Amino acid sequence: MILREGSKLVYHRLAWKEPFAPHLLQVLYEDDDMVALNKPSGLQVLPKGIFQQRTVLAQLQWKEWKMPPSSCSKRKNVQLHPVPVHRLGRGTSGLLLCAKTKLAKVQLASYFAEGAANAEKKRDGTEVGKERKISKFYRALVTGILEHDGDVVTQPIGLVHYPGVAEGLYVACSSGKPAMSKVCVLERLAHQNQTLVQVEIHSGRPHQIRIHLAYIGHPLVDDPLYCIGGQPKFHDLESTSTDISFAYDGGYERPLQPVPGDCGYHLHAHWLVLSHPTTNK
Template identity: 65%
Template sequence: MTWSYTDRILLQKVQKFCSFTRRIQNKQITVDSKVVTIPDTELSFWMSRAGTELVYHRLPWREPDAPYLLQVLFEDDYLIALNKPSGLQVLPGGLFQQRTVLTQLQWHVSKLTTSSSGCRKTHPVPVHRLGRGTSGILLCAKTKLAKSRLAAYFAEGTSVVEDKYTNSECKKMRKISKIYRALVSGVIDMDEVLIKQPIGTIKYPGVAKGLYVASPSGKPALSSVHVLERDLENKSTLVQVEIQSGRPHQIRIHLSFIGLPLIGDPLYVSGGQPKCFDPELMDESFEKDGGYQRPENPVPGDCGYNLHAHQIVLIHPITNENRCVNMIARLFSVPLEEETAIGVGTVSSSEAIMLAGLAFKKKRQNKRKAEGKSCDKPIIVTGANAHLLMFSTMERNYFFSI
């Protein structure tokens, strides 16, 4: 890890946010390739010269245990879809540097490359993220062209939401669809809920760039929630969530925002906010090796919640614009359901993206008709009426109702 300072202003920022005492004691700091042995109070003398290079030599530490199993759901010369287990981090960061999806992905692709002659140059990288505690489909690109086009897919989907199109219009314009399944605390009275709640950041201990929460001043976000099963005895609900935008921790925030936090979520509670904490107690202490201590407050990377990336449907970004790829990831501990795990077919319209969602919706409507119930339109939840929904919850002794 290297910092190069060119003026005194940058030094002032370092002195404000970071102390090098422990690292100097461990002889982990060098200035212009020379080990620093003086107190950090005298370090400013060395750093006052423009162009001085300061290097922190991080000592290796034992990474926490993490699952090391990745199932390949789909793979061709351009794409690879993995079934990620809960507990495995996608990209290096924090306490995990080697035990990540990226490390396994690069090893897998390099093994295939060395075993085949004349293979095109690969650049394996995930094109979106899943939380460490989230399981299921993770889509990755094997070439730079595939990466750029898939990134454009996700960007287009988010921009459509920002332009305030209707939900049906968003679906028609999308080239990729991500469907999740989640187990939430509480019983939802409605069969379908559309959540429109912006997501922004707040200062939070242990999260350098800020914690994502439900915020009126945040960026637009849209989630479509369908009830799959209600457990009245245990007061829980299994839901299917299709996200129209891709904000960090969107599902966890949106479901907790309407008073239905994911079961086992250590961080988010009703209202889409974190559990109580004192922002003044920022833990910036150091371990003996000079690395940061693990934050005492819950952080986004903590596991325990029940969220699974169940399905991805997309128009193939390279081979054919009319080639639709449909992938389903089963839970590792659950037998394969009676549905095709992988499907590739030729379609005539981008509306094929909605095939899986439409099939589920039709099945639900047929069930309601058989029960003599009407097929109601989804209730739309925004920041403006969320408090009314929660008040109605307490008034009628339902967890969520209107």
């Protein structure tokens, strides 16, 4: 029907029970401004889809954070505002950096934004003399044996239509946004036809490591979504009809094809180096 001025449209969402998700968050580092967590694989960072409460953000908000006594006299007006400042895929484990105050959030978010901007300048051949404020290093187990000990992947990443993902799926795409990943071989496991690699990312595009490693012919071991070339394993994107079955948790239509939130791949945020948001140490 056609709505008239003053009409209200109310949507009663079908209730569902969120699937199980690991909830233990190990605190690796904490001070007045930030906290570094060890996120387990299977735990989503921000609310999305069927995960609304079983997320890192919800746990940060539920936890009773206390400012250290040393900071109380100097920072009486500081309000705690615990939020993640970057994302890890639901299936990715490891270091997740979170801000505890709004000031720290703004500062740390600017570090990540600068990293993405610098990656774009480097891709265009522009010299970037500014020292990086944050560096992130991951460990990944990939299929196949990498020939070279090191590689730099600069394949742009963009969005394509994909069933079951409303905003589209990120893939290797020539018209996408610049991205840069440095790959370094740590160990070649010839008997398993696998390679353990370290990846340093100079930009933070969604699923960047999964896409870049797949693009160079070495997808992550057991990655349910991306295959060689940095494209989804399911190719017939346009002719897919909507499935009428619903997930076991009720009310949520589960896509038949793999989606980005599916777990199983081997990727771990191993370590990071950064300038402290307030002390610059």
